[in-house]
Amino acid sequence: MAMATSGVALGTTSALVDHLPPCSASSSAFACGLGRSVVPTSLQRPAGLLLASSADDAASLSPSGGLCKVSAALCLGVTAFSAASRRARRRGDGGHVKRRVLQPFVIEPINTFMTDMKEMAKRLATPGRVVLDASEGPKELQQRLKLAGASGGGAAEDRAEWRRLLASGALRDLCSGVVLDEEGLAQEGVVKALQDQGVAVGVRVDEGFFPMNGYGEIGTEGLVDLERRVQGCYQKGARFAKWRTRLKLNMELPTDIVVWENTFRLAECARHCQMNGLVTLIEIELESGNQDKHSLDRASYVLEKVMSQTIRQLNEQDVAVEAIVLVPPTLSAGIGAPPASTESNVRATLRTLLRTAPPAVGGILALPGDRGSLKESARILRELQESNTGPWPIVPIYGPLLLGPILETWIASGTDAAHQLLARLLGASVATQADLRSGFK
Numbered sequence: 001m002a003m004a005t006s007g008v009a010l011g012t013t014s015a016l017v018d019h020l021p022p023c024s025a026s027s028s029a030f031a032c033g034l035g036r037s038v039v040p041t042s043l044q045r046p047a048g049l050l051l052a053s054s055a056d057d058a059a060s061l062s063p064s065g066g067l068c069k070v071s072a073a074l075c076l077g078v079t080a081f082s083a084a085s086r087r088a089r090r091r092g093d094g095g096h097v098k099r100r101v102l103q104p105f106v107i108e109p110i111n112t113f114m115t116d117m118k119e120m121a122k123r124l125a126t127p128g129r130v131v132l133d134a135s136e137g138p139k140e141l142q143q144r145l146k147l148a149g150a151s152g153g154g155a156a157e158d159r160a161e162w163r164r165l166l167a168s169g170a171l172r173d174l175c176s177g178v179v180l181d182e183e184g185l186a187q188e189g190v191v192k193a194l195q196d197q198g199v200a201v202g203v204r205v206d207e208g209f210f211p212m213n214g215y216g217e218i219g220t221e222g223l224v225d226l227e228r229r230v231q232g233c234y235q236k237g238a239r240f241a242k243w244r245t246r247l248k249l250n251m252e253l254p255t256d257i258v259v260w261e262n263t264f265r266l267a268e269c270a271r272h273c274q275m276n277g278l279v280t281l282i283e284i285e286l287e288s289g290n291q292d293k294h295s296l297d298r299a300s301y302v303l304e305k306v307m308s309q310t311i312r313q314l315n316e317q318d319v320a321v322e323a324i325v326l327v328p329p330t331l332s333a334g335i336g337a338p339p340a341s342t343e344s345n346v347r348a349t350l351r352t353l354l355r356t357a358p359p360a361v362g363g364i365l366a367l368p369g370d371r372g373s374l375k376e377s378a379r380i381l382r383e384l385q386e387s388n389t390g391p392w393p394i395v396p397i398y399g400p401l402l403l404g405p406i407l408e409t410w411i412a413s414g415t416d417a418a419h420q421l422l423a424r425l426l427g428a429s430v431a432t433q434a435d436l437r438s439g440f441k
Contacts, residue, residue, distance in 0.1 A: 123200060129430065131177045131395065132398060142158075142159065182204070184203075200239050202239065204242045206243050220262060241273045245265075249286040250294050281325050300348045303349075331349045350388060364394045
């Protein structure tokens with residue numbers, strides 16, 4: 001009945017409006033949606049206030065004391081027609097009302113590896129221990145062995161002997177983890193020798209670098225078949241993976257697009273690794289040339305920018321930062337700039353970490369770099385640890401800077417001498433951290 005009434009009302013609207021008084025004509029035009037601009041101010045109220053139960057009730061809305069019955073009937077007819085149209089649109093097949101259900105948030109998938117990965121991240125960043133980075137690829141290691149005078153010229157057998165030397169050293173209670181390359185991970189006996197000493201085994205999963213633009217900037221490659229490779233690495237005994245990000249640093253570089261691309265790639269790597277049970281070591285390197293004159297503030301700004309973008313990308317990829325270990329560089333001014341003191345470099349590095357690294361991060365590995373001496377690196381490490389007010393521990397990770405002298409000793413004097421030097425260097429590093437062990441539980 002309401003539908004029929006509204007239909008008649010709509011059909012006669014134009015004719016009726018012409019014969020209504022001025023106030024009634026404007027009111028009926030308002031009721032039908034015709035000429036909203038001529039409605040008196042007193043009638044410009046929410047539509048809900050015009051819904052009357054009868055023509056007599058609607059007549060009271062007129063400012064002149066009474067809206068004509070025809071205009072009130074038109075108001076009720078249009079209202080009934082609109083309500084009926086809404087009800088019709090809501091009904092589906094069989095007379096059932098269609099309800100609009102909001103899409104719920106995606107439920108976080110359960111990662112069965114997460115508990116073990118969180119424990120592994122804390123284990124790698126154990127104060128008073130050292131992480132050894134022996135992840136040089138076959139070509140780089142062959143070149144290093146050849147320069148040291150290896151009898152086989154750095155061939156596969158020389159590389160295998162070198163890894164066996166490291167795995168058989170006295171690493172227990174000195175070393176928390178060793179990073180290998182994929183060739184070393186597949187070598188028979190190496191993984192078991194490390195695990196027998198309670199040393200965690202890791203693997204470098206990036207595959208080097210590729211040029212990104214004409215400014216000499218590079219990106220890290222290795223994402224194409226990463227998921228398949230990390231699955232194989234876990235089966236071979238690896239429990240953490242390392243991914244490198246290398247950026248050029250000067251007064252103009254790095255560019256924003258290169259920062260975005262590289263941080264996106266490392267976040268993708270972390271996502272694949274965590275899905276397959278591997279803690280991710282995110283290593284960030286800032287390279288500068290011999291003529292670069294950037295200041296310490298410039299280096300601090302760039303690292304803060306890169307670290308912030310890194311955490312953002314990790315969050316967007318749903319990576320759990322508790323199963324992440326960050327490996328940032330120690331900041332310094334360019335070689336061509338006036339040098340800053342070690343204390344200034346340490347303060348700038350810690351300030352950047354406090355601004356960007358979440359408290360939930362598993363730990364921080366200090367990257368001393370390949371330049372300078374072990375003594376200088378030990379001094380920087382101690383300054384970092386003693387000045388650290390963050391919620392995460394800082395422990396060293398040593399690569400060629402510590403392993404280079406051991407390799408040369410092995411080539412020149414044999415396995416026993418190399419083992420003794422390895423134990424002495426690791427012991428010296430641990431001794432500088434011994435009084436800081438109680439700082440983190």
